[in-house]
Amino acid sequence: MGEEGPFRRLVTYMRPHRPTIRLAAFCSVFNKFWDLAPPLLIGLAVDVVVQREDSFLASLGLIDPWHQLVLLSVLTFLIWGLESLFEFFYGVLWRNLAQTVQHQMRLDTFTHVQGQSMSWFDERQKGDILAILNDDINQLERFLDKGANDLLQVTTTVIVVGAVFLAISWQVAVFAVLPIPVIVWGSFRYQRNLEPRYAEVRAAAGKMNALLENDLSGMATVQSFTAEEHELARVEGLSQTYREANQAAIRLSAAFTPLIRMAILVGFTATLLLGGWLTLDGAMAVGAYSVLVFMTQRLLWPLTRLGETFDLYQRAMASSTRILDVLSSPNELHQGEHVSAKEALTTADVTFDNVSFSYTDREMLFDGLDLTLKGGSTTGVVGSTGAGKTTLMRMLLRFAEPTGGCVSWDGVPLNQWNLHNLRSSMALVDQHITLFPTTILENIRYGRLDATDEEVKSASTIAEATTFVEALPNGWATLVGEGGHRLSGGQRQRLAIARAVLKDAPLLLLDEATSAVDNETEAALQRSIHTISRHRTTVIIAHRLSTVRHADRILVFENGHVVEDGAHETLLELNGIYARLWAVQTGTLLADG
Secondary structure (H helix, E strand, O other): OOOOOHHHHHHHHOHHHHHHHHHHHHHHHHHHHHHOHHHHHHHHHHHHHHHHHHOHHHHOOOOOHHHHHHHHHHHHHHHHHHHHHHHHHHHHHHHHHHHHHHHHHHHHHHHHHHOOOHHHHHOOOHHHHHHHHHHHHHHHHHHHHHHHHHHHHHHHHHHHHHHHHHHHOHHHHHHHOOHHHHHHHHHHHHHHHHHHHHHHHHHHHHHHHHHHHHHHHOHHHHHHOOOHHHHHHHHHHHHHHHHHHHHHHHHHHHOHHHHHHHHHHHHHHHHHHHHHHHHHOOOOOHHHHHHHHHHHHHHHHHHHHHHHHHHHHHHHHHHHHHHHHHHHOOOOOOOOOEOOOHHHHOOOOEEEEEEEEOOOOOOOOEEEEEEEEOOOOEEEEEEOOOOOHHHHHHHHOOOOOOOEEEEEEOOEEHHHEOHHHHHHOEEEEOOOOOOOOOEHHHHHHOOOOOOOHHHHHHHHHHOOOHHHHHHOOOHHHOEOOHHHOOOOHHHHHHHHHHHHHHHOOOEEEEEOOOOOOOHHHHHHHHHHHHHHOOOOEEEEEOOOHHHHOOOOEEEEEEOOEEEEEEOHHHHHHHOOHHHHHHHHHHOHHHHHO
16 A cells, blocks of 8 residues: 555546546536537638638538528537536546535544544644545645546646647648657656655655644643743744745745746747748648637646646645544554443453553553452542553553453453443543533544434533533523533533443443542542442542442552552551551541641
């Protein structure tokens, strides 16, 4: 795939649209065919008024000059009508094709992106992916909308006009088409030189999008650190890089048309002089000479648009390469066929068997981890930052893959599960709550998209979210804003828990679900967690030990190892890490001092 050119890759991708492409191409060719007919009619009209009864049409049996002109008038209406009809058809076909392809390509790309592992996203900037899904696909749409038709019509013009020239005078034809090889050769040379420049343009656009997306989503941080000038300087730097990349491409493409114009001048002058000499010498009819003069302009002048067309083409190919590179990137997350009913998983154990794991270019986090999470029980996981708590949860969701060993659920390795079945059997409440810019009702319904309004409100009651929701001016129809910024941290947490309640999965994963709330809200969230943890396997990651105090079992992680294991009271009696953390958080240590 790497050695295949972007155009061939694009053609391969567009194979399902070949019938539409053929029909659109047919209409483009015949539109140009009829568009080239008027110069012939002009030549015939000149021939009629000059030669009269000796004209070309008279030789076909229509002797009266007036009747000849009437025939030419009828043909003019017919030809212009056909030209307009085919122009309408190719316009509709190419534009609809452009819309269809960009729509399908955006969906295909987004679907492929959604199927990638979290490590794939870790290696890429979100803004660059957004640039591919928007700007790059739009570049391709613009080429299909206009550039493909221009290329076809220029080719048709060269073939048809060349045939007419050969039929009238091969001597004039030779001089008229003399610039064409120079123009074609120059076009391909420019194409090769433009290709790397537009690749640089698209890469620069991706980097700039990434920075803008990051700055907009982190505007609170930017303003709180009064770093506006710093961010402006960074945006200015990337924008300048983007501008300079475009300027380099523009300088090259802008020189294209003037050079072609000079080549056209040679061909047109040759036709004018040689054709005129043959006509004055009596070797060519006046009408034929008129046809050649008009046809030379129709042949050569459209070639000046090759610069613009190749510009569109190269932009589209640079964008297509970025899009198709994403589509062809291998899906690193392989899955099996195993499917389990949710009811059977409520009491199923989760097992980590000799698991090792390390993030790219970092030290080993887990090395031979052996651990069993008892089905139907609540397990708390605590420890210092970087001890491996969140990574443990990421492995369960297959957001991270072990580099060794095996993670199993109900005795089946996770990589043998059907991924949709596996993740639909888990409910996650993350420390970074993701809310969508829609209503509160719809954000909770995200837990189960087919849930009724009553089921959504019932889940909200269990999460103790109903009171604050119904106190809002618009109640359940309240728009939460992008990322839920119109709600407090505690309110967002309650909606996330309500969403997990609605999903009703046999494995509940809570990652710092009470980390950013006050004591009163934490107490409410703890009651909700205690309620929803019943009759399912629950894993709670927490810095606040009060959140896991009532767990059936608490695991204390340190440097990727379980250093303490037991219930709350048991761990206090050990007087180890957990006991010290508890003393600090409850003030016991300070009181004793």
